[in-house]
Amino acid sequence: MKMWMKPxxxxxxxxxxxxxxxALPASFGIGQAQAAEVVPMNVIxxxxxxxxKVTPDVAYLYVGVESNATTAAAAQKxxxxxxxxxxxxxxxxxxxxxxDIETEQFYVSPNYTYxxxxxxxxxxxxxxxxxxxxxxxxxxxxxxxxxxxxxxxxRIQNISFASENPDQYEEEAxxxxxxxxxxxxxxxxxxxxxxxxxxxxxxxDNADAPIVYAQYDRAExxxxxxxxxxxxxxxxxxTINTFVTVQYEMK
Numbered sequence: 001m002k003m004w005m006k007p008x009x010x011x012x013x014x015x016x017x018x019x020x021x022x023a024l025p026a027s028f029g030i031g032q033a034q035a036a037e038v039v040p041m042n043v044i045x046x047x048x049x050x051x052x053k054v055t056p057d058v059a060y061l062y063v064g065v066e067s068n069a070t071t072a073a074a075a076q077k078x079x080x081x082x083x084x085x086x087x088x089x090x091x092x093x094x095x096x097x098x099x100d101i102e103t104e105q106f107y108v109s110p111n112y113t114y115x116x117x118x119x120x121x122x123x124x125x126x127x128x129x130x131x132x133x134x135x136x137x138x139x140x141x142x143x144x145x146x147x148x149x150x151x152x153x154x155r156i157q158n159i160s161f162a163s164e165n166p167d168q169y170e171e172e173a174x175x176x177x178x179x180x181x182x183x184x185x186x187x188x189x190x191x192x193x194x195x196x197x198x199x200x201x202x203x204x205d206n207a208d209a210p211i212v213y214a215q216y217d218r219a220e221x222x223x224x225x226x227x228x229x230x231x232x233x234x235x236x237x238x239t240i241n242t243f244v245t246v247q248y249e250m251k
Contacts, residue, residue, distance in 0.1 A: 042250045043200070044188050048181025050173035050242045056161035056235045059141055062104055063148050064130030064155035072108045075127035082152035083129050089151045090133060094144060100134035130155055142231035161235040173242035174204065181246040189250055197249030205243045 065086065067078035090096045106129045113123040135141060138161070145156060163169070189196040 042194075044185050044196070044248045044250050046181050046184040046188070046246055046248075048177040048179070048184065048244045048246060050175065050177030050180065050244075052169045052173045052176070052240045053237050054163050054166075054169060054240055056138070056163055056238050057136065058162055058164045059135050059138055059233075059235065060160045060162070061133040061135055061141070061145065062130055062157035062159075063133055063145070063153050064105065064128060064157075065153055066126060066128045066155045068111065068124050068126050070124055072110070072125040072127070075125040076108050079127040079129050083131075085151050086131070086148060086153055089147060090131075093147070096133060096135065102132050103129065104132040105130040128155060130157070138233075138235050141233040141235075145233070146231050159233060161238065163238060163240070166240055169240050170206070170242065173240055174244065177204075177242050177244040178202075178246070181244055185246065185248045189248075192250070195251045197251050199246050199248050201247045203245045205245070 063086065065079045065082040067075050067082070069075035069078055087101070090101055091098065108125060108127045110122045111124050111126050112120050114120045135144065141159065145159075149156065186196050
């Protein structure tokens with residue numbers, strides 16, 4: 001996947017430079033040096049930006065279970081029981097392929113309490129298991145998350161939206177970036193009382209499509225969840241950027 005990175009914008013005008021290199025002695029300290037010949041330069045370097053607005057086509061949901069118990073084994077067992085129900089819900093009821101469900105986090109750790117008499121002691125143990133779910137039916141995300149919550153998921157983190165194939169927008173983004181560079185360079189040449197020549201070099205810097213995040217807020221208790229309206233998740237749009245650095249002759 002191409003990396004779409006935003007470089008620091010830079011504009012450089014190099015005027016007519018003539019550097020005459022005088023002959024250096026045959027020896028200079030240790031080793032030898034030769035006179036450098038520098039070619040006069042009349043160039044403009046600019047960075048152009050191309051921007052394409054895209055409707056996301058995939059969502060990444062982070063859904064899991066967190067349990068507490070007096071022992072680590074008991075906490076893990078409680079989490080495993082709910083995760084079994086959650087996996088069945090995702091695979092059977094929502095027809096999500098196994099390849100689109102993967103463990104993002106899993107850990108069991110002690111929770112501590114502190115008192116002046118006893119200092120730090122173990123209060124209980126927590127077990128957390130979070131799944132990363134790739135889901136493409138964006139209109140039903142809210143329903144899916146509500147169903148997961150009702151199945152016992154109590155660790156629902158941010159939802160992220162993206163484009164699975166940002167490369168398909170590359171040609172449009174590049175064309176816009178080159179047009180942006182041409183416009184900048186022409187303006188600089190005009191301001192300098194010169195005319196713009198041909199492009200002598202072009203470099204492309206790409207970055208992945210950005211990710212847009214949405215927050216899922218849902219009451220955890222079953223009674224409150226039953227009274228709450230169905231969750232609505234709006235993915236909006238994401239912006240894919242590409243940048244080109246172009247060097248032009250300046251006449």
